[in-house]
Amino acid sequence: MTVLAARPANEGPDERESPRSRGRSVLVRLRPVLLAVAAAVALILAFPPHDLWFLAPVGVAAFALATHGRRTRSGAALGFLTGAILFGVMLTWTSTQAGRMPWLLLSGLQAAYLAAQGAAAAYTSPLVVRRPWLIAPVTAVLWTLQEALRGRVPFGGFPWGRLAFSQGDSPLLGFAAVGGAPLVTFATALVGGLLVALFMIFTAPGSRTGRAGFTASSLKRAAAVTGAAVLTVVAGLAVPTTAPRGRAVTVAIVQGNVPRLGLDFNAQRRAVLDNHVNGTLELARRVAAGEAAKPDLVVWPENASDIDPLRNPDAARLISEAADAVDAPILVGTLGQAADPEKIINVGQVWHPSTGPGERYIKQHPVPFAEYVPFRSLARKVTDKVDLVRRDFAAGDRPGVLQLGPARIGDVICFEVAYDGIVRDTVLAGGQILAVQTNNATFNVAEAEQQLAMVRLRAVEHGRDALMASTVGVSGFVDAHGRVYGATSFFTAAVVIRELHIDNRRTLATRLGAGPEYLFVAGALVALVAAALVRRRAKTEEEQ
Template sequence: MTMPPPALASPGPGDPAPALPRPLRLPVAAALAVAAGAALLFALPPYDLWWLSPVGVALLAAAVHRRRLRAGFGLGFVAGAVLFFPLLWWTSFSAGWLPWALLSVAQAVIIGFAGMAGAWVSPLVDRWRWTWPLLAGLIWTAQEALRDRAPFGGFPWGRLAFSQGDAPTLKLAAYGGAPLVTFVVAAAGGALVALVLSVPRPRALAGFALAAGALLVGPAALPLTPPSGPTTTVAIVQGNVPRLGLDFNAQRRAVLDNHVNATRRLAGEVAAGRQKQPDLVVWPENSSDIDPLRNSDAADAISAAADLIKAPILVGTLQRTDDPEDIYNVGILWNPGTGPDLAQQYAKRHPVPFAEYMPLRPIARMVTDKVDLVRNMLPGDHPGVIDAGAVTLGDVICFEVAYDGIVRDTVTGGAQLLAVQTNNATFNEAEALQQLAMVRLRAVEHGREALMVSTVGVSGFVDGEGGVHGATGFNTAAVVVRDIATDGPRTLATRSGNWPEVVAVALTVAALAGVLPLRRRRANIGNDGEIDSEER
């Protein structure tokens, strides 16, 4: 018969209070927190070692177990800093070190809260070790829900779900979206740490090993219904960006000319019979930084390209306002013969803090004037559902692909194809690959084929099972043409909306509250292993 750990045995009358289990030595815990952050980092693109995600969760869970709350927060913050400072390094390229540091710290603080929660639930795990996978899954899903929304509207980069592009767990996206993928990956991490601590008990060891394996590999057996039915031919144009020798205005015109000329060359290939006639051409975000609704030269160039290719072009551009400081980031459909269709355009709804607008700009300006390189982008007010004739697009722009609701709104609005317009010219290839991983998850989540088109790369198509087709190189010009199936299923994830996440957050709150009686019991025992061993 397996006896409970000494900390959990009920003392008899007159017996001394039992000694409670102690946490790991603080230097060991700190080393595990650093390793956890590194594992979570290397699980994500461009490294793509997806199996390190549950390992990272397990390492942090072991580090914070049985610690005081402030130590749990500190260890979580260390893991978050190790993850986010290198992961978000590309945010420093255009606006300097301050936005990068502020954003990375803000994200690390929320991982700190996850570490604190892990420390808080230690009595529950000690009493019922089988709860560790469940609690780990709930805590990580809840912290990602918080990061999706706060601070400054949230920045959900580095989610566990976005590391699973090549993993069997990607299929779970069709059943519960990114929150379900994160929950299962984190639960596998909880099973791993429980497994390690169950080494003296073979039955528990086998159970947790089986649970971890089932969580990580079992989803491979889940069925997916990929898009099928009628197809439409779509071309994506990656025009590339000149790097040196041009002033600002000449640079903007050169970017537009690159996309116009690439489309003209595609039209020549079509006329020669070497390429299929596209029903739609998609240009990236900022393919025309010159507002074609205010600049007739830009409008004439785009119209000539649309007329030559004989297909509508979704153009990524910036629309100026009467206030020179304010802009909109839009995708607008440009038809051959008739030009812009103002009824079929989408303004980005979620500009990203520190990259597209600067929160607390007066305060940040006191530290560095580079904050003024970040424009003041205004949000749009409706989902990006664009009727292009041959296909209805679900247009999201750049970082918006990371936000669950913004993508889902386009699908519930009738989108047959997910289109992500992005501009990575001021970032690097790692950032582009991180975005492509998100596109892969969204395609599976909503049962839609998808595309990502960038000014400089990486661009490509994604099928309904997350497979990438025609991926381009970085810092190069390219055109890719593909037939897209437009009859996609309405997945369980699309139908359920954000309910899986809401349920996970509610259960997390209930679990955190439910631990309170056990913590009070420990306090009554008067020999809390956390207290005496905190600095060990």
């Protein structure tokens, strides 16, 4: 690190300093802030709806450069700046119904994790002073540590915005089949760290032979770092993804759409149910006319029937009419009564032709402040929007594996797709096709596309064909290579049909579970301890 001698306090600015020099000096002082902002912008563009996945390593590199060599407090401030911009933009959809305050609080909480990462990056800077290449693995493990914490704390965490979820079209997506989302994040951050290492090699004192070029040593180190970056990308392409080899089943997704304006709550619920029933009846008509393939199973989205068909005969009659007409079982997103009479449950309910209700899955991870309100009296002092959640949702305690016609469906509901363990549990319990039931009606298309990106990663991670069924969009199918088919438009009624394949094989990522993430977290802790030892030794040498 370069140490700049401070000008004595009694000396004024150098009167001979040119305007160009003063401008350069200001730019040098602002460089960390500009890099922190650039990191946020690059990361925003890497995620849906922009999908410029190659900017994710660039954002990581800009973040690492901004925080490298800074004091711990400065690193934290720069990290918070990046996080506030990143999550403030990415999570704007949270304000569409709940207002600005919850959006600002959630964005600020997520930014605090990047602040901690920025502090850790600054703290570990002494490790890479003499070995610039070390900044790549250190950056990668710190980024993975930050995501591991953010995805668990508080209230079960909020894993939105993980680097892995930006890599749907990237060569690095293949790593999901080996180590899941943590390995994809690690690889993405590693490439970003290697970009920083390359920059540091070429800007280090003694790297140049003069105006003629760089030293042979600098060029060799740069070639090695470049080779490591290329090797990482090629390795991602070379990872064999597991495609299902079992029998094909025909699956239909019914996206019924919802009324946007003009109806009160009860009328809206009935209208949404009617839309999904009518969409299914129209599908049955097309099948009978030979215009569409007959589905083996049908999937409705979360909240397709917020009228509990187990307690409301009229809703049960309508759903039975739809299932009988299409002659296939339907996975219905609905609500139900919890064992606690004060609470309700979010349910994926199987509904068979002729016989009616079958197995059901109860959502295991209700969303805090959206499906239940922790510390309600305290939260009400921040915003009265918490009272929109009139009754808390109870959590289920079993993976969502349901027999739906010829296939065992691994069902997860809405935001659960962001949580590694919940999705993995459905596969371990026998899920052959991944189904994500969601309701995006209170958000926007950016949120829906961000969620679909998670489905893409999960399909590769577990070697399963997958689908996402939304009330309003985006709905669609994803194959085990992460490719999307039949994606619907937003706020439209649609029915999409595709053959998916079932399989019971497990990828290495499925078998390893959180093992790779624990390894990276251990690496981050080793880096922090090593930095503490280096700092302690440097302090001792100074005192001597």
